[in-house]
Amino acid sequence: xxxxxxxxxxxxxxxxxxxxxxxxxxxxxxxxxxxxxxxxxxxxxxxxxxxxxxxxxxxxxxxxxxxxxxxxxxxxxxxxxxxxxxxxxxxxxxxxxxxxxxxxxxxxxxxxxxxxxxxxxxxxx
Amino acid sequence: xxxxxxxxxxxxxxxxxxxxxxxxxxxxxxxxxxxxxxxxxxxxxxxxxxxxxxxxxxxxxxxxxxxxxxxxxxxxxxxxxxxxxxxxxxxxxxxxxxxxxxxxxxxxxxxxxxxxxxxxxxxxxxxxxxxxxxxxxxxxxxxxxxxxxxxxxxxxxxxxxxxxxxxxxxxxxxxxxxxxxx
Numbered sequence: 001x002x003x004x005x006x007x008x009x010x011x012x013x014x015x016x017x018x019x020x021x022x023x024x025x026x027x028x029x030x031x032x033x034x035x036x037x038x039x040x041x042x043x044x045x046x047x048x049x050x051x052x053x054x055x056x057x058x059x060x061x062x063x064x065x066x067x068x069x070x071x072x073x074x075x076x077x078x079x080x081x082x083x084x085x086x087x088x089x090x091x092x093x094x095x096x097x098x099x100x101x102x103x104x105x106x107x108x109x110x111x112x113x114x115x116x117x118x119x120x121x122x123x124x125x
Numbered sequence: 126x127x128x129x130x131x132x133x134x135x136x137x138x139x140x141x142x143x144x145x146x147x148x149x150x151x152x153x154x155x156x157x158x159x160x161x162x163x164x165x166x167x168x169x170x171x172x173x174x175x176x177x178x179x180x181x182x183x184x185x186x187x188x189x190x191x192x193x194x195x196x197x198x199x200x201x202x203x204x205x206x207x208x209x210x211x212x213x214x215x216x217x218x219x220x221x222x223x224x225x226x227x228x229x230x231x232x233x234x235x236x237x238x239x240x241x242x243x244x245x246x247x248x249x250x251x252x253x254x255x256x257x258x259x260x261x262x263x264x265x266x267x268x269x270x271x272x273x274x275x276x277x278x279x280x281x282x283x284x285x286x287x288x289x290x291x292x293x294x295x296x297x298x299x300x301x302x303x304x305x306x307x
Contacts, residue, residue: 024201025199026199028200029203056214059213059214060193073152073153076152084152084174086174107191108193108218109218110152110189111189112150112176112177112187113150117191117194119194
């Protein structure tokens with residue numbers, strides 16, 4: 001095999017390794033909006049599960065929560081005083097007392113306010 | 126007679142607690158931290174869903190951040206932060222409970238410097254710290270900002286030597302709470 005040929009093969013290998021390496025290190029963030037939801041649950045029941053320590057497996061999962069809007073502040077919606085869902089950008093017009101379905105990433109239970117928090121949410125319905 | 130006294134005490138306790146409740150709170154507090162080393166990828170994250178409560182009559186202050194709420198620019202860094210360093214599935218919350226020293230809300234005019242003494246709980250580890258804070262009052266809003274330095278090893282967070290030259294030993298933390306009267 002000629003030297004030139006070996007050089008070309010090594011170069012090609014490096015390019016492939018570099019390409020996959022770069023894609024691994026700079027992989028995209030999750031897109032919660034397009035992920036399929038792992039679970040559909042009502043807001044009070046979700047809170048209940050966190051209060052009784054039965055929700056660890058839901059952390060970081062994309063879930064759908066249903067309930068009536070009890071409060072809207074800035075880019076966040078509270079469902080039945082149990083679930084606080086924050087939005088990167090609010091995608092629909094909603095008002096208090098609306099019954100909605102919200103998809104978001106479950107980030108955990110806030111003991112100060114006794115509320116479960118979701119982020120990167122979207123209103124589905 | 127005994128019941129009357131008991132009743133009076135209970136009434137008094139209720140009145141005192143009612144008067145003593147001057148609460149300010151937020152669910153959208155901001156915490157940013159940065160542990161960047163020059164010429165390497167920046168190590169920086171932000172969480173804008175931090176909860177905090179201030180009892181203005183006593184100066185008691187509490188804050189809670191969900192670790193999974195910290196967002197990084199690089200997705201892989203976020204994954205490593207959650208899985209390897211802060212272990213957010215095991216320790217989903219970071220909390221602070223403390224008292225603002227010599228706090229009297231009626232004293233505050235403009236931006237005033239205060240010191241908050243209290244306990245952080247991060248990564249399941251407690252640490253007492255005194256943190257300087259700037260507080261200002263605007264109508265029904267109390268603004269509290271603070272800037273301080275933390276060390277991961279104080280909270281039993283181990284940075285593997287292979288990446289230790291890419292992550293600063295001192296983590297700069299910036300917090301901003303806009304607390305609304307409840």
